[in-house]
Amino acid sequence: MFERITNLIKEEDFNKLKTKKILIVGCGGVGGYALETLVRSGIIYIDIIDHDKIDITNLNRQIITTQENINKYKVDEAKKRAIKINPNVIINTYKLFLDEHNIDEILKNNYNFIIDACDYIPTKIELIKRSIKNNFKLISCMGTAKKIDPTKLSITTLDKTKYDPLAKIIRKKIKELKITKKIIVVSSEEEIIKSEYLGSFMMVPATAGILCAKYVLKNIIDF
Numbered sequence: 001m002f003e004r005i006t007n008l009i010k011e012e013d014f015n016k017l018k019t020k021k022i023l024i025v026g027c028g029g030v031g032g033y034a035l036e037t038l039v040r041s042g043i044i045y046i047d048i049i050d051h052d053k054i055d056i057t058n059l060n061r062q063i064i065t066t067q068e069n070i071n072k073y074k075v076d077e078a079k080k081r082a083i084k085i086n087p088n089v090i091i092n093t094y095k096l097f098l099d100e101h102n103i104d105e106i107l108k109n110n111y112n113f114i115i116d117a118c119d120y121i122p123t124k125i126e127l128i129k130r131s132i133k134n135n136f137k138l139i140s141c142m143g144t145a146k147k148i149d150p151t152k153l154s155i156t157t158l159d160k161t162k163y164d165p166l167a168k169i170i171r172k173k174i175k176e177l178k179i180t181k182k183i184i185v186v187s188s189e190e191e192i193i194k195s196e197y198l199g200s201f202m203m204v205p206a207t208a209g210i211l212c213a214k215y216v217l218k219n220i221i222d223f
Contacts, residue, residue, distance in 0.1 A: 001086065002042050013221040017042040020112040020220055024048045025098055025127065027074040029061040029200060030141045031117030033209025036063055039082045041217055045090050046082070047109065050074045051097040061202040098123050107134060113219065115212045116140040121166070125173055132181055139215045141208050142167040142187040145200050150207035152190035155215055158183040163191045186211045 006014050022043060024031045027050040038046060052074050058065045064078045075093035082089050096102060098118065103126050114136060116127045124140055131138035139155070143166035158174065161167035164187045174183065186208045193199070217223070 005042060009221055009223065014042055016220050017217070018044045020216075021045040021109065022047070022216060023106070023109070023111040023114045024117060025114065025123065026050055026117035026119070027064060027078045028052070028058065028117065029202070029205030030144060030209040030212065031115065032063040032065075032074075032078060033206045034115050034117055034212045035078055035082060035209075036085075037210050037213035038216065039085050039089055041213070043216075044086075044088060047092040047094065047106075047111070048075050048078055049094040049096060049098050049106070050078075051095055061200050061205050063206070098126075100126050103127070103130060107136075111136055113137045113139075113216045115216065117209065117212065119166075121169060121173070124170060125177075128170075128174065128179065128183055129177070132179065137184075137216075137219060139184045139186065139212050140170075141212055142170070142185050143192075144188065144205040144208050145198055146192040146195060147188050147190045147204050148193065148201040149188070149190045150203040152188045153186060153204065153207050153211060154189070155184065155186055155211055158185050158187075161185065161187040161189075163189055165192065184215065186215075 024035055027048050054065050054070050054072055054074055056070055064081055069077045073095055075095055079091045079093050082091055107130055116124055142164045158171055167187050
């Protein structure tokens with residue numbers, strides 16, 4: 001099933017993809033597309049964390065959602081979808097809210113890469129702190145709400161982000177913690193749309209998720 005990939009890269013590089021262990025924190029609009037990209041690219045070992053159930057409001061942007069799986073746990077539905085794509089994937093699911101109380105237990109699994117696709121700021125900070133302490137590669141997705149142009153997204157570092165309210169908050173907290181290491185993020189330079197209501201357009205979180213996965217893949221096979 002991966003012939004179209006192995007036509008592009010060396011077999012030994014493709015085999016490297018089968019040896020790495022990835023954690024995705026959050027299986028929504030960003031995390032779902034990150035998972036989809038990794039599974040369709042040949043990654044075998046993936047753990048996913050999300051405490052949430054699918055809601056009807058998720059249908060406009062989350063690839064794991066359908067009319068049939070509303071009110072079901074996101075991690076369960078994400079795993080089902082992944083196995084339908086590649087029955088050989090090995091996915092562990094965690095129905096929990098990742099925070100400072102349980103993060104160290106999860107990280108005992110010794111991941112090669114972590115994709116932070118959650119939107120809870122304290123968890124994002126804890127992941128950044130642990131990535132420095134435990135020396136694993138982390139890519140953290142910043143804000144995708146109230147934006148509609150996917151071409152404004154890029155992989156960059158936290159200190160270079162702009163027009164991203166979430167990144168601004170995290171920059172401030174990182175500065176307070178006296179962290180000087182460059183933090184790899186996906187962020188959009190599009191100015192937010194002024195609206196009193198929270199809104200998301202599928203193209204933006206989808207592209208952000210694919211970029212998160214690209215960071216992982218590029219670090220494994222260096223394309």
